[in-house]
Amino acid sequence: MLTTIQIDTVVSAALREDAPWGDLTGEVFLPAAATATASLRAREAGVLSGIDVFAAAFRLTDPSVEVTALAEDGDRFETGQELAVVSGPARAVVQAERIALNLTQRMSGIATLTRALVDAVEGTGARITDTRKTTPGLRALERHAVRCGGGVNHRFSLSDAVMAKDNHLAILQQQGLDLTAAIRAARARLGHTTALEVEVDRLEQIEPVIAGGVDIIMLDNFTPEQLVRGVEIVAGRAIVEASGTVNLETVGEIARTGVDVISSGALTHSARHLDLGLDIALTAGAER
Known part of the structure; x- marks a missing residue:
């Protein structure tokens, strides 16, 4: 679950960027006492993510703005469905609108794409998981969106787990170090609760990596036939993760090879924003 601190940190920064000295248009065009009611509506079908982020944009702009959620994170919705109602001072509603929509559209797009992949491997x-290919500063929100779509999260940061990738292995090879011995040495330096994963891109690398005592082995850019063989070689001695060339057309075939996890950077770096709209109507007014 997203924490209030995580949400407010991102949303506050976005609001400051968008209106560093206030909303000049709202101040000169809208009466100070005007109020507004707005409906968050879906302009296409999808999966909702970020309803608390949406509400925070209005709360942090003006605490008197009320947001009533009509759907929850993870809910599927249809075109035209009303997802939330916003009411309060018109200036605040208009000022927060773009940030509220930008973040919720982004998160719902990720959740919708994730759900499509999750459904494809049912x-x-x-399991479908994300990667560290997230938007700088938005990782917590984007990772939450993956969970809303039914996916799971990979390590959150470089500090969470050991994951030796191709560049790490290339450096070991350059230094003339034995792969199995290097993995065992790394394992000896780790606490017993820390996971150790190694990425390979050739079948012949699997056995030396498994011999080192990894928890997870990533088979990167393997063909389906190679994945089947890789799973056979691992033989349950580690969690098998497949990565590379993952999309809606390929994910089902990849899943049927017997791998445990399928990771996809596209969940966060290629998901398009979902089309959501905030329809606003002034409900009261007064002279400034």
């Missing part, structure tokens, strides 16, 4: 036992 029944296989494979």
Whole structure:
């Protein structure tokens, strides 16, 4: 779950960027006493994520703005469905509108894409996970959106787990170090609760990596046939993660190879914003 601190940190920064000295248009065009009611509506079908982020944009702009959520994170919705109602001072509603929509559209787009991949592997036992290919500053929000879509999260940061990738292995090779011995040495330096994962891109790397005592082995850019063989070689001695060339057309076939996890950077770096709209109507007014 997203924490209030995580949400407010991102939303506050976005609001400051968008209106560093206030909303000049609202101040000169809208009466100070005017109030407004607005409906958050879906202009296409999808999966909702970020309803608390949406509400925070208005709360942090003006605490008197009320947001009533009509759907929850993770809910599927249809075109035209009303997802929330916003009411309060018109200036605040208009000022917060763009930030509220930008973040919720982004998060709902990620949740919708994730749900599509999760649905595509249903029944296989494979789990869909994200990567660190997130928007700087928005990782907590984007990772939450993946969970809303039914996916799971990879390590949150470089501090959370050991994951030796191709560049790490290339440096080891350059230094003339043995891969199995290097993994065992790394394992000896870790606490017992810290996971150790190694990425490979060739079948012949699997056995030396497994011999080192990894928890997870990533098979990167393997063909489906190679994935089947890789799963056979690992033989349950580690969690098998598949990565590379993952999309809606390929994910089902990848899942049926027997891998445990399928990671996709596209969940966060290629998801398009979902089309949501905030329809505002002034409900009262007064002279400034």
